[in-house]
Each structure stands twice: as structure tokens, then as C-alpha cells.
Amino acid sequence: MKRVLLTGATGLIGGAVLHHALDRDDAVSWVCLVRCVSVDQGRQRVAARLARFTDPFTAQRLARKIEIVPGDFTRADLDMDPRLDDVTHILHLAADTSWWGDERVNRTNHDGTLALARRARAMAGLERFLHVGTAMICGANAPHRVEEAAYPAADARHLVAYTVSKAAAETSLAEHFSDLPVVVARPSIVVGHSTLGAGPSSSILWVVRAADRLRMLPCADESRVDIVPSDWVAETLHGLLFKPNLAHRVYHVSGGAASSASWRDLIGAFEAAEPSDGVRAFRRFDLSDRATLRARFAEVFGLDGSLKQAMLRATRAYYAFCSLDLSFDNTRLLAEGFAPPPSLPAYLATCLANSDEIVEQFADDLEMFTAPVPSAPAALTAIA
Ligand SMILES: NC(=O)c1ccc[n+]([C@@H]2O[C@H](COP(=O)([O-])OP(=O)(O)OC[C@H]3O[C@@H](n4cnc5c(N)ncnc54)[C@H](OP(=O)(O)O)[C@@H]3O)[C@@H](O)[C@H]2O)c1
Structure with a gap:
């Protein structure tokens, strides 16, 4: 046993x-x-x-x-x-x-x-x-x-x-x-x-959706x-x-x-899953340009309240990871006989079908972006 x-x-x-x-x-x-x-x-x-x-x-x-x-x-x-x-x-x-x-x-x-x-x-x-x-x-x-x-x-x-x-x-x-x-x-x-x-x-799903809604990427759309x-x-x-x-x-x-998926494939999957939003035109931006991201975020989601402010900081942090264009070799795993995973574009529509509002989905990850001090006001004083 x-x-x-x-x-x-x-x-x-x-x-x-x-x-x-x-x-x-x-x-x-x-x-x-x-x-x-x-x-x-x-x-x-x-x-x-x-x-x-x-x-x-x-x-x-x-x-x-x-x-x-x-x-x-x-x-x-x-x-x-x-x-x-x-x-x-x-x-x-x-x-x-x-x-x-x-x-x-x-x-x-x-x-x-x-x-x-x-x-x-x-x-x-x-x-x-x-x-x-x-x-x-x-x-x-x-x-x-x-x-x-x-x-x-x-x-x-x-x-x-x-x-x-x-x-x-x-x-x-x-x-x-x-x-x-x-x-x-x-x-x-x-x-x-x-x-x-x-x-x-909805952990991290909200980030992919936010990037889509913002129509902004810190990297080329062939990045993975x-x-x-x-x-x-x-x-x-x-x-x-x-x-x-x-x-x-x-x-x-x-x-x-x-x-792994390229952003181009992901954007295509969003277009297929949500065709009413039409063809997406993405803008590439420089991560150090905090003002541009902030302005666009405010335009799309608003910046009222501590939840949205934490979400902006978290979005910026995730964009830093996105810009790295990484895929993690899984040759060893496949050689052991494990099946490869489906890529996100293949199951994105399933995820979107039962998704809440993006800001609400971010709440699933809020704890990851809060300050360590227990007395932090409303636990939302994330360190950017
Ligand atoms: N999710 C990802 O994208 C991802 C990617 C790569 C690697 N990982 C790794 O995968 C693992 C699981 O990730 P996850 O996303 O499932 O994490 P998660 O949802 O944040 O869950 C963390 C778990 O750890 C428990 N925990 C934390 N401190 C503990 C303690 N001192 N004693 C007992 N339990 C404790 C939590 O218990 P409570 O409920 O009591 O807090 C919770 O069950 C982690 O090691 C993470 O580094 C995750």
C-alpha cells in the first residue's frame, strides 16, 4: 500500500x-x-x-x-x-x-x-x-x-x-x-x-486576458x-x-x-473565441515606460480603488516575465512517456466561456502581490 x-x-x-x-x-x-x-x-x-x-x-x-x-x-x-x-x-x-x-x-x-x-x-x-x-x-x-x-x-x-x-x-x-x-x-x-x-x-488567466484587453505587449508577438x-x-x-x-x-x-504558445497564436485564439471584438491590433511598448501602461490601464479598467491599483502593479510585474520569451525544454518528460500538454490557444475558449470579469479574476492572485507586513492597510500595499 x-x-x-x-x-x-x-x-x-x-x-x-x-x-x-x-x-x-x-x-x-x-x-x-x-x-x-x-x-x-x-x-x-x-x-x-x-x-x-x-x-x-x-x-x-x-x-x-x-x-x-x-x-x-x-x-x-x-x-x-x-x-x-x-x-x-x-x-x-x-x-x-x-x-x-x-x-x-x-x-x-x-x-x-x-x-x-x-x-x-x-x-x-x-x-x-x-x-x-x-x-x-x-x-x-x-x-x-x-x-x-x-x-x-x-x-x-x-x-x-x-x-x-x-x-x-x-x-x-x-x-x-x-x-x-x-x-x-x-x-x-x-x-x-x-x-x-x-x-x-483564474490565477494568471486574468493577466493573459488583461494583455488582450489592453492590446499592449512588451515584446514581439512571436515571443513565446x-x-x-x-x-x-x-x-x-x-x-x-x-x-x-x-x-x-x-x-x-x-x-x-x-x-508553448506565441503571443501571435494566443491573439488568434482570442479573435476566434471572441469574434465580436474583431481583429486585434497590438501595440508594443517599452516596459520602463510606466506612464504609458498606467494611462492605458486607467483607460481600459479604471484605477479607482486599491484592487485595480494592485492589479496594475501585478500586470506590470507579469509583463516583465512575458518579455523574457522563454520556453522550458520538456524532452526529459516526454522521453519518460508522459503526454505533452495542450497549448493555451487550444483551451483558451474553454477558459473564456466561464470567466468572470478580469478585475474579479485578479482577486484569485491578490495574495501573491501583497506586502509581507500583516498590518498593511487592507493588505493591498503591494511593493512594485
Ligand atoms: N501555479 C503556478 O503557476 C506554478 C508554477 C510553477 C510552480 N508552482 C509551484 O507549485 C506549487 C503549488 O503552487 P500552487 O499554485 O498550487 O500554490 P497555491 O495555490 O498558492 O497554494 C499554496 C499551498 O501551500 C500551502 N502552504 C503555504 N505555506 C504553508 C505552510 N507553512 N504549511 C502548510 N501549508 C502551507 C497553502 O496552504 P494554505 O491554504 O493554508 O495557505 C496552499 O495549500 C508551489 O510550490 C509553486 O511554487 C506553481
Whole structure:
């Protein structure tokens, strides 16, 4: 019997993995380490996430299949709960995904991951520790086609503290925990769901839609963005967790050359999905020209209220990533026999079909762009 310890079950990818796995894996028991005051509250938190993928009744039924261990993974090394001792597989998804949290983000993503790794040493039957990193640890000075083997790199120029912390976690795991069966999976950019569209999450989808509405890009329209759907990421992580033999220790979970999309393809997909808006004419702008972006944003969305102001800062930050024109090589993954993902243009219409207003969708990502100080007024004082 396999016994999986999952961190991050209440998050986007954690929910997608559980939704994928719980009806399939009768020979697997899932133990979720969840921040909660009681087992019941933890189960309800996971059920709420699952309900984004299915009806509430099924979500409750699936949530009853899991074991909840209340806890914080950053203190896992102090958690001697015996239910963790006979874990055979760890899927470590939990992370602080705020872009600007700095010290707090490092404490969670680096120090916390090492605390979990120390606890993993006491799991005598551990077969795999699947650590989920991010392909963006390559930084802003990476070549357009990013290979797994080149990173983490000491000379990577990071745009945000979040990727610094994820790179550091990988480095420390490799340096100090070579005795553990660690495999690293690095997703690229996770957007929507290939059949449920925006239902499970509108995270980052709002940015692509905002770029379309603004009709502005900081790059040429043949630049690529490597975007993958949450359901494919879940299925692929599930496969990486259980495949008995893997040829490598690090994999991009990404679109790669074949399934990443050019902005031109994405614009074409918007035109096909929303033909009433006609043919789109995009303007290329210089990212350092903050005034032009601000003026256009105000014209399209307005700048009234703190939510829209945070959204402008977040849009600018995402545009910085868009301008890098990156795709993440997935040759290793495909060679293991995993199916390639659908590219965003192929499922964009599905995402648009059940999308809310763009500004409302941004609320799904608001936490990523808030200041680390808990007392920040209305939690909206994002650091641009
Ligand atoms: N989404 C993407 O586009 C993307 C791309 C590349 C890589 N990734 C990586 O994939 C992983 C999952 O991402 P996601 O988008 O699913 O993130 P998410 O939706 O922000 O969820 C983060 C999860 O981590 C949990 N968590 C954070 N700190 C914790 C702590 N101290 N103790 C226990 N749980 C804690 C959260 O629990 P609470 O609910 O209690 O806060 C939540 O379940 C992350 O490692 C991220 O770096 C994501």
C-alpha cells in the first residue's frame, strides 16, 4: 500500500492532484498536512478546494477519503506524529507564492522545505520525495530555450524573491539531502483547466486576458509563453510521483518547444473565441515606460480603488516575465512517456466561456502581490 504525504492540498495544484487521484488510486492512501485548527476544519478546507473541480457532494465524498494531519510543513521536523512515519511518497507542493514577501518567502520555501526533508529522514520506507519547484528559477538572463540541467545557477538574475527562494530550496536539497530519494518537478506557468476552464482557478488567466484587453505587449508577438493547464500538471505530477524508475532527478513540467504558445497564436485564439471584438491590433511598448501602461490601464479598467491599483502593479510585474520569451525544454518528460500538454490557444475558449470579469479574476492572485507586513492597510500595499 502506498502512503502519500501531500503538502499544499488547499492550493491550486494540490486540489488538482487530489481531484485527479482520489477516484483512481484505491491502493494509495493520501495524508494531507494542512494548516487548520482541527481535522474537521482541515477536511472542509480541502473539500472547498475540491469543490472547484467537481460538485459539492462529490467534493465532500472525496475529502472523506483523505487523512488530515493538522500542521505547518515549515515545522515538520518537530512534528513527531507517528502517522507520518510510514509515508512512502511525499508530494511537496506547499509554498509561499507571494512574489514580494522576501524574508518570509525564503523562510517558508527554503527553510521550510529543509524542515520537511529532515522529517523525511525518519520515514524508513520513503521511496520518493517529489519536490515541486518552478521553471522560473532560471531568472531573467536565461536563454530562450531553458534546459533543466543549467539550473539552479548562481548567476541567475531573479526578478522576484519567490524564485530566489525556490532556487535556494533546490540547491540546499541537492547539497544536504542526497541521501533522500528527491526528484524535482518544475512547472512552467499554470493557467486554467483544459475542460473546466476558469472554474478551478483564474490565477494568471486574468493577466493573459488583461494583455488582450489592453492590446499592449512588451515584446514581439512571436515571443513565446510556456503555459500549461492545471489538470495536465496534476496528472503529470501524479505520474512522476509513482513511476518506479526515472532517468533524471529534475524535470520541467512544461509545454516546451511544441506546446508553448506565441503571443501571435494566443491573439488568434482570442479573435476566434471572441469574434465580436474583431481583429486585434497590438501595440508594443517599452516596459520602463510606466506612464504609458498606467494611462492605458486607467483607460481600459479604471484605477479607482486599491484592487485595480494592485492589479496594475501585478500586470506590470507579469509583463516583465512575458518579455523574457522563454520556453522550458520538456524532452526529459516526454522521453519518460508522459503526454505533452495542450497549448493555451487550444483551451483558451474553454477558459473564456466561464470567466468572470478580469478585475474579479485578479482577486484569485491578490495574495501573491501583497506586502509581507500583516498590518498593511487592507493588505493591498503591494511593493512594485
Ligand atoms: N501555479 C503556478 O503557476 C506554478 C508554477 C510553477 C510552480 N508552482 C509551484 O507549485 C506549487 C503549488 O503552487 P500552487 O499554485 O498550487 O500554490 P497555491 O495555490 O498558492 O497554494 C499554496 C499551498 O501551500 C500551502 N502552504 C503555504 N505555506 C504553508 C505552510 N507553512 N504549511 C502548510 N501549508 C502551507 C497553502 O496552504 P494554505 O491554504 O493554508 O495557505 C496552499 O495549500 C508551489 O510550490 C509553486 O511554487 C506553481
